[in-house]
Amino acid sequence: METNRRIYFIFFGILFTIIIDLCLSSSQNALIFLTFTRIIAIFISFFYRIAYDNYDKNADYDTAKTFWTPFKNLFVIIAVIEQAFVMYQIKFSSNLLSILYIILQVAMPLFVYLWIRRIEQENLSFLQYIWFEIFNTTNDHDLQSKRKDELHVLKRLFKYSLDDWKIITFGTILLLGAALSEVFVPLYTGRLLSSVAFKEAWLQFQHNLIIGFLGGFRMGIFSICISRLNIRLRTKLFQSYLKQEIGFFDTHESGKLLSRLNHDTQIMSSTVANNIAQCIGALVRFSGTLIMMIKLSIHLTIACLIGAPLILVVAKISGNAHGRISEKVQNLSAEAFEIAEETIQTIRTVRSFGNEDEELKRFENTLQQSYQVSLIQAALIAAQKWFVELAQLCMSIIMLSYGAKLVRDNYITGPDLLAFIIYQLTLGGVLSDISQIYTSMMTAAGASQSVFDYLDRQPIQKPNGILQPSELIGDIEFNNVSLTYPARPNEIAIQNISFKIKSGQTCAFVGPSGSGKSTCVNLLERFYDPSDGKILIDGREIHEYDHKYFHHKIAMVGQEPVLFNRTIRENINYGMNDNDETMIIQAAQQANADGFITELMNGYNTKCGQRGSHLSGGQKQRVSIARALMRNPTILLLDEATSALDPVNERLIQDALYYKKDNSQSRTILISAHRLSTIERCDRIFVIHKGHLVEQGTHDELMMIDNGIYRELVRRQTIDIDDD
């Protein structure tokens, strides 16, 4: 919302309240109206929350924004009207504290206003920057041992929520005001109960009512804080995932990663945002209540406090247990999520083997395990609650009997004893709140552990290079390259492979299944860094090139081409900034895909389905070849890229791509193929066997080698064809 419109809102809000102020003549009417506006405000904050949840789930920012803007505006108006009514109450209450409280409440519209601005502006302020500097400790050497420290985890959690420092500071000030005011509630109530007949009591009672209503309003605002913190945490975590090396994804199941992203971040943000405010409020109420109690009777206070340390010790013990249990529950639900994700992704295989029941059982078993752990958690909560209640009850009994004696001995008046007992109940409530806050903070700490581990994880691959030459020639060199995959640290996938390919050449990797052909291609794509040796392009190591530049110049079509659930056009144009229709069609024509695409009812606008499931294997391959050609790459890697095509289509693509390429195209092409007839005409063929480069040369040269592996492979394939 523009600033001008916001000012109009506030202006009209105030005008409106002045008019109503003139119309109303009694405090009861004001109270009724105030109640009414409060209820509306609570409803609005509720819808606001739904809107934010919507935003979160669908990640459809524009829709959500349109949805919540009217609520946002209404929220401001209601807040302004409401505050004016609180001001109106001043006329009926001269109590100094009420005035202080009301002044704090007047800050509410300002707070809402600043908060909306905060939502709209993402820039860090100077103060925020300082906060970040103070709390940022990620480069610590013994980070792993620090992770164990729950306080450290909590500190990190606070760091993340501090981005909303304005809302938190204002919210805290308001809560401080409310909490301070609440400190006096028992005093009023004590007097009220002992003088029900007196008219003034009604006024005190109104005051208590107003305080109660304000709670709902504040909660709405803090729930928005939760959503914002949640978005930030998720974005940071997703960003951290995206920069990890491919080996990380080999060793970390996607279901677990997603569960952290979806579930754990939710727990973290909701717990922290809720508890920051509540914790401060509870501490203020605790000290305020204590002061009032001491003022009323020091004897009774001492008697009352005997049980307090015990409650805090119990809270600490159960809080720590909660942290540990919560981590276990999170791990188990992540596992269940992993099973569900894998099953859904592989549903065709599951269906074809009729294994649905087994998968369901696996899923349910994991959830049951997590349920068993949750039972312990539930028992802990129940025991803790029971203990606190019992302690409170005991204290009340002691207070009543001891208090009655003090009244008889004239140490304290009847109304003050009544007030004291209410204070004591309040103190019990506050202590119980503190213990619950501690428990839920520990739950958040448990959930945060692995999220922070992922957030801090530095990718093992060397950092991004900077080379961006205006022209990449396309010479490739493997220099004694070996690789051990991170998922199989004890097995060498390829060993001491060396070869050179000149720019513009078309070469092929051949060899039995599992020999290491795709591994060579993966290394050229820099999915993995070699464990040993060097890979050079135009004489420079590939990690020296800028990441985006490099992947613009090198394109790959993998064994199982993966398409996105978007239109064919979007898939072909994937990762390209401009939307050049002619280039898209040209790329599709070169990949021999244009024909089948134009025959589809929606043509280039046809959706491909998840991982391209709406297209046939051969169609998928052709669309992914077109996607690779879109960027006019200097080096093209084709890993079994035409294996699903019929011989006619395969031949057409091969001719277009490499056998009949015109002289203006100096594209280096590397093919990995099983059907040897398709690579006969290559400039050079590399034969890989059990991870070693055993033969290299043209087809004719390789056929001359007696007992050569290539010759044997060709012989076997010829026999198979003849048999057919």
Ligand SMILES: Nc1ncnc2c1ncn2[C@@H]1O[C@H](COP(=O)(O)OP(=O)(O)OP(=O)(O)O)[C@@H](O)[C@H]1O
């Ligand atoms: N991500 C991975 N993690 C662990 N080991 C892997 C991984 N990818 C491949 N391997 C192993 O590395 C070896 C070489 O595999 P590679 O995929 O390079 O073979 P290939 O020659 O391309 O086989 P095919 O012709 O069947 O595609 C195999 O033993 C394989 O099991």
